[in-house]
Amino acid sequence: MARILVCTAWPYSNSPIHLGHVAGSLLPGDIFAKYHRLKGNEVLMVSGSDQHGTPVTVKAEKEGVSPEEIAERYHQINSEAIRGMLITFDLFTKTHTENHFAVVHDVFLRLLEKGHLYKKETLQYYCEKCGRFLPDRYVEGRCRNCGYERARGDQCDKCGTTFLPGELDDAICTICSSPPVLKETEHYFFRLSAFNESLLNYVSSKTHWKPNVQTFTKNWLEAGLNDRPITRDMTWGVSVPLPGWENKVIYVWFEAVIGYLSASIEWSKGTRNPEKWKDFWMDPDARHYYFLGKDNIPFHTIIWPAILMGYGGLNLPYDVPANEYLTFRGEKFSKSRGVSIDIPTMLSRFDPDIIRYYLAANMPENRDSEFDWDDFQAKTNNELVATLGNYYHRVLSFTYRHFGSIPPCHGVDEDWRKVTNAISVAVNEVDQYLSTCQFKKALKAVMDLAQFGNRFFDSVAPWALLKQDRDRCGSVLNLNIEIVKTLAVLSYPFLPRSASDLWRLLGYEESLLSKGWGWISIPVVPGQKLREPRPLFSKIEIEEDMAMFKEFEKLNLKIGQIISVADHPNADKLYVLEVDIGKRIRLVAGLKGHYDKDKLVGKKIVVVTNLQPAKLRGVESQGMLLAAEHSNKVILLTPAEDVPAGTPVNSGMNPSDQVLLFSDFQKLKLVVGQVIDARTIDVGKSMKIEMRNGAIKKGSKIAVFLPSPDASIALPLLTNNGIVITVDGDIENGALIR
RNA sequence: AGCGGGGUGGGGUAGCCAGGACAUCCCGUCGGGCUCAUAACCCGGAGAUCGGUCGUUCAAAUCGACCCCCCGCUACCA
Numbered sequence: 001m002a003r004i005l006v007c008t009a010w011p012y013s014n015s016p017i018h019l020g021h022v023a024g025s026l027l028p029g030d031i032f033a034k035y036h037r038l039k040g041n042e043v044l045m046v047s048g049s050d051q052h053g054t055p056v057t058v059k060a061e062k063e064g065v066s067p068e069e070i071a072e073r074y075h076q077i078n079s080e081a082i083r084g085m086l087i088t089f090d091l092f093t094k095t096h097t098e099n100h101f102a103v104v105h106d107v108f109l110r111l112l113e114k115g116h117l118y119k120k121e122t123l124q125y126y127c128e129k130c131g132r133f134l135p136d137r138y139v140e141g142r143c144r145n146c147g148y149e150r151a152r153g154d155q156c157d158k159c160g161t162t163f164l165p166g167e168l169d170d171a172i173c174t175i176c177s178s179p180p181v182l183k184e185t186e187h188y189f190f191r192l193s194a195f196n197e198s199l200l201n202y203v204s205s206k207t208h209w210k211p212n213v214q215t216f217t218k219n220w221l222e223a224g225l226n227d228r229p230i231t232r233d234m235t236w237g238v239s240v241p242l243p244g245w246e247n248k249v250i251y252v253w254f255e256a257v258i259g260y261l262s263a264s265i266e267w268s269k270g271t272r273n274p275e276k277w278k279d280f281w282m283d284p285d286a287r288h289y290y291f292l293g294k295d296n297i298p299f300h301t302i303i304w305p306a307i308l309m310g311y312g313g314l315n316l317p318y319d320v321p322a323n324e325y326l327t328f329r330g331e332k333f334s335k336s337r338g339v340s341i342d343i344p345t346m347l348s349r350f351d352p353d354i355i356r357y358y359l360a361a362n363m364p365e366n367r368d369s370e371f372d373w374d375d376f377q378a379k380t381n382n383e384l385v386a387t388l389g390n391y392y393h394r395v396l397s398f399t400y401r402h403f404g405s406i407p408p409c410h411g412v413d414e415d416w417r418k419v420t421n422a423i424s425v426a427v428n429e430v431d432q433y434l435s436t437c438q439f440k441k442a443l444k445a446v447m448d449l450a451q452f453g454n455r456f457f458d459s460v461a462p463w464a465l466l467k468q469d470r471d472r473c474g475s476v477l478n479l480n481i482e483i484v485k486t487l488a489v490l491s492y493p494f495l496p497r498s499a500s501d502l503w504r505l506l507g508y509e510e511s512l513l514s515k516g517w518g519w520i521s522i523p524v525v526p527g528q529k530l531r532e533p534r535p536l537f538s539k540i541e542i543e544e545d546m547a548m549f550k551e552f553e554k555l556n557l558k559i560g561q562i563i564s565v566a567d568h569p570n571a572d573k574l575y576v577l578e579v580d581i582g583k584r585i586r587l588v589a590g591l592k593g594h595y596d597k598d599k600l601v602g603k604k605i606v607v608v609t610n611l612q613p614a615k616l617r618g619v620e621s622q623g624m625l626l627a628a629e630h631s632n633k634v635i636l637l638t639p640a641e642d643v644p645a646g647t648p649v650n651s652g653m654n655p656s657d658q659v660l661l662f663s664d665f666q667k668l669k670l671v672v673g674q675v676i677d678a679r680t681i682d683v684g685k686s687m688k689i690e691m692r693n694g695a696i697k698k699g700s701k702i703a704v705f706l707p708s709p710d711a712s713i714a715l716p717l718l719t720n721n722g723i724v725i726t727v728d729g730d731i732e733n734g735a736l737i738r
Numbered sequence: 739a740g741c742g743g744g745g746u747g748g749g750g751u752a753g754c755c756a757g758g759a760c761a762u763c764c765c766g767u768c769g770g771g772c773u774c775a776u777a778a779c780c781c782g783g784a785g786a787u788c789g790g791u792c793g794u795u796c797a798a799a800u801c802g803a804c805c806c807c808c809c810g811c812u813a814c815c816a
Contacts, residue, residue: 324743368809372749
């Protein structure tokens, strides 16, 4: 029996966890832990919420609540989400606990005592008005290198120059805009540099690590490590266990990783043996696995091992099978950037096994992988439901209906050999792949067995045998149930819900976990009553991805060409235009003072054609032309290339012919944005672009539709042949269109 | 800009480190079979000059050089 410590990266406690967290660290850790529990190994799986650090305080300040409240809120949400995903930690704790403080203090003092920490005075920006030291992100000033006005305290975003405190010209505090002063402050530094050699030896010995993890770490080490400050001027965090340091806390990057140890200790306090954690941390044969995303590699292959080396007597990571990123629309999941699908939302819509299946089948093990709604639906419906679920169901429902219990298998024949062989191949593959953290391959092996089952079921055709040879029919069903039982065990690490349900349907009294992997070699018992089967998975229906842009279909836009322009007889600012939109209509528009009449004639514009006609100062307007406005400026929208009058501007959608009330039109938000790249647009803030067809040019200013005020993705206005709608001149990003 | 990762049939992916005979799998698509099953299952076909160019080699998706494009990191976030 082996001892396995499974650690997953600690989710940060300022937002709900999302698919990226699950795919990257929580799920692989959980699959691995469940596998080892099945195998009868002694497993301890711990993690928790990382609750300290600036982002929590920033969020708290924004909401006007205490950091504790934020930290606790998301700890609750995420604990619940993790439970909902059927991820079974032995302990999922948090860093804002007495226990964690005590363990961190112990580590700190021990390192101090052993000479791995030292004090150093540094200069730091201090805002006298706010009465506090300023993190670099709170300081802005002019870059001495390129003159950029909004360079941060430590680095210029524009040219990349890095600064030491004081090197920024005309620095200001971004909170209160007053100039900060430079103040001496004292901090503890961790002598990371002293561990360079030992770390290099340590990493070099880990030949079983993923190549990218090892290479990445080695490169980092070969570049040489710098000592790093482990305290900071702040109050939210783990206190420094020394008199006179009440206004400082221990840096999150140093303190959070210690959570693996403190969580283990906390866990054992809750068992009958409070010293139990030592079995995992001091027994050199215990293996420690850390599951995390690639951005977290150096903290677990360098900093944490260095802390452990400095402390002494504790096990170092055995493997760090870091994953790449799960992306969405080609980009990393990131709450702050609005690229996120969070777990509470997913769980409100889907069975956890379905989510687990897709994330495992599509896990970013060796490269980034893309979360795609259509693919999610297809894989769920065609693989999980159709191949696996349907196999379960056809075997169980057929057997249940005609036999009621598990029929005996008569004799060892060709069928028996085929099935036994297929089972043993699958078992060996799953075993081998899971023990080496190759989750996609392991899941594939499970699915291959299900497919074999379907094929086998087809080939023996029990529905035909039933009439010809009932005994033989029973035999082949027995074999199929043997496959189903094996699938229950093998799929359990991935799909715990359905595996457990299936186990019940098979009529077992004892739990799947009681004998775990051992069940594979225990033949199913003839005569064992089956429970009435019901399908274990249901198909899912993802609403059209474009649904969020549905509102846009209320607008029926067309390209119009201005034929003539006349002054409104009864208004100062209005023109009366005759416009060709495939037919001739009259528009009244407030362009006077912005455009001369002769400049307008012949121009291609964008017209709302289904707006309810309205009289403006006595003249009926049969539509409305679209223009962007900002302060006093008004600029027409116009197609980027010449297209005929009457061309629909539908952005690849199906606009309505229904009459649109002006009040409803006002609810639709159209703005001008500047294209950053093929996926990003600046509309005053940065957003994603939904591109169906057509091409857009970097830097150009185009018209986009925003589905909602807090939307993170914009729909560019395109003609039905993919020509973008741009502005007839220059105007502010984010300028409103009406 | 620097560092790291990536570009494989319509979509999503495997293979690449340790070069080799028809380039993997799922979906979609086309044709067939079966009817126990959630219109599910099974069989077969079509579809890729493996981002581009040049090179190494008997042989390159796989190794090297250069180029193009995408993503991530370069946060006193972990």
